Amino acid sequence: xxxxxxVTKKSMIFRIVFIIFLIVSGALLNQxxxxxxxxxxxxxxxxxxxxxxFVMVLVTTITYFTKREKIIDERMxxxxxxxxxxxxxxxxFAAFALIIWxxxxxxTMRYSMFISYAVCTMLLFYVIAYKVLERRY
Amino acid sequence: MKTKIxxxxxxxxxxxxxxxxxxxxxxxxINSLEQGKYNPSLELAYKITKALNKDKIEDVFIMD
Numbered sequence: 001x002x003x004x005x006x007v008t009k010k011s012m013i014f015r016i017v018f019i020i021f022l023i024v025s026g027a028l029l030n031q032x033x034x035x036x037x038x039x040x041x042x043x044x045x046x047x048x049x050x051x052x053x054f055v056m057v058l059v060t061t062i063t064y065f066t067k068r069e070k071i072i073d074e075r076m077x078x079x080x081x082x083x084x085x086x087x088x089x090x091x092x093f094a095a096f097a098l099i100i101w102x103x104x105x106x107x108t109m110r111y112s113m114f115i116s117y118a119v120c121t122m123l124l125f126y127v128i129a130y131k132v133l134e135r136r137y
Numbered sequence: 138m139k140t141k142i143x144x145x146x147x148x149x150x151x152x153x154x155x156x157x158x159x160x161x162x163x164x165x166x167i168n169s170l171e172q173g174k175y176n177p178s179l180e181l182a183y184k185i186t187k188a189l190n191k192d193k194i195e196d197v198f199i200m201d
Contacts, residue, residue: 073162075175134165137175 015060022053079137083130091122139199143171145189160184 026049029035035045043051101107107114146156153167160167160181169175170185177185182194191197 071161071163073166074178074181075162075166075169078175137169 012060012064015056019053019056019060022049022056026050026053075137079130079133082133083126086129086133087122087126090125138176138201139173140170141197141199142167142185142189145191145197146171149189156185156188159188 026046029046029049030044098107109117142156146153151159153171154164157164157167161184162181166175170177177198179194182198186192186194186197189197
């Protein structure tokens with residue numbers, strides 16, 4: 001079934017509230033010196049939240065003025081489902097492999113860095129898998 | 138699944154984009170259907186059949 005995804009007023013309000021929440025909480029964290037242990041060795045948690053907030057302002061503004069309407073048809077939904085399944089399966093096997101790897105050669109990387117790499121790898125895998133499946137179907 | 142979408146589309150003199158707009162899908166989906174890569178849902182098959190002015194789904198879509 002075909003569905004049209006439109007940037008609605010409701011979703012826009014939700015985004016704006018979320019952006020305000022990010023920036024305000026970031027400022028408050030900095031104000032009260034919470035999370036000031038350097039995250040990833042570069043900045044504080046508050047600064048990262050403020051940075052994400054401003055990036056979202058940029059993305060939301062661009063989305064609002066350009067992509068007012070987007071068609072998602074059944075083929076795209078099928079591709080999305082297949083890609084999600086594939087990514088999840090690969091994630092499970094990768095996690096299992098990492099447990100074994102960690103048992104043999106302990107991973108000494110910082111936890112925050114490790115999670116960042118893992119999330120980025122998963123997103124990258126999702127995009128590549130989607131493109132590959134798009135060619136196939 | 139084989140289809141006769143391209144054949145009937147050329148008979149009707151409509152482009153992939155026009156057919157896609159009629160049945161509310163993307164042009165890529167029509168292209169994929171014409172190449173037999175993707176099997177449509179019953180709803181989409183029905184819409185395409187109607188858009189191509191055919192009576193039966195079997196006239197447009199042929200099972201291998």
